[in-house]
């Protein structure tokens with residue numbers, strides 16, 4: 472695990488010492504948008520028109536942020552339009568790599584060995600963390616955007632006039648409510664599990680794990696009254712929550728010490744999780760072997776032996792009852 476400093480790779484773990492034991496996620500830096508006509512989006516520059524075959528996506532099956540984008544590529548039927556590379560689940564001294572292993576899909580663009588080469592191919596002097604997901608423009612030979620929250624919005628609508636499947640997961644009438652839910656779920660749940668897991672003081676850990684579970688309790692109550700987070704229609708907010716829930720009992724409960732309860736113990740969240748897991752196409756976006764290997768083998772400050780647990784049994788195909 473490391474980062475680029477002026478285009479040079481440095482092997483370095485997250486610095487929590489200068490931050491009272493707390494993990495702080497850094498902001499994604501490359502923020503251009505693919506749009507229907509190539510005009511500029513809410514940030515970055517113009518010139519990225521939605522076209523079949525033009526863009527390439529870099530993901531790891533382990534990563535919940537990349538998982539969001541894979542889900543939107545699937546829901547919107549964009550698999551033939553946007554190609555994909557899958558990184559090796561182990562993130563070690565070279566960061567994300569394309570090293571061969573079952574489920575890895577190599578890089579067709581520059582035949583990179585390491586993910587950081589994709590960043591330096593965009594900017595030879597790049598400084599910052601080398602995160603995935605990343606969307607690459609084959610035409611201009613550069614990264615378009617490396618922020619999953621924005622990538623799913625592009626996939627949601629930019630390709631609609633050139634053959635994407637119908638479905639709007641961020642409809643104008645529900646945006647305010649979706650934004651409000653994201654603002655609750657991102658810091659407390661999606662990133663909350665990481666803040667608990669990467670904390671290096673008892674205080675920082677408890678400051679993350681308590682709000683994580685009070686938020687899950689709240690969401691469980693909400694899902695007692697309605698099928699999806701904003702009511703009767705599935706939206707972006709559900710899929711953003713899903714990528715954390717699906718990893719929870721297998722990884723976050725043990726590895727990240729988020730063990731007040733399992734998702735399986737929640738009356739409504741557990742059925743909701745099964746419904747989304749059973750949604751057409753979604754299983755293709757999940758690889759539990761990559762998920763478990765990534766977390767248990769990559770974070771050797773947390774799990775120095777690198778042993779990957781065999782369980783738990785999840786039984787996600789059981790009827791969801793919703």
Ligand SMILES: N[C@@H](CCC(=O)N[C@@H](CS)C(=O)NCC(=O)O)C(=O)O
Nearest residue numbers: 534535536600601602603617618619
């Ligand atoms: N804000 C980014 C976060 C992505 C992210 O942190 N991805 C992790 C993998 S789960 C990563 O690549 N981490 C490498 C690092 O932090 O050095 C997004 O949502 O797209």
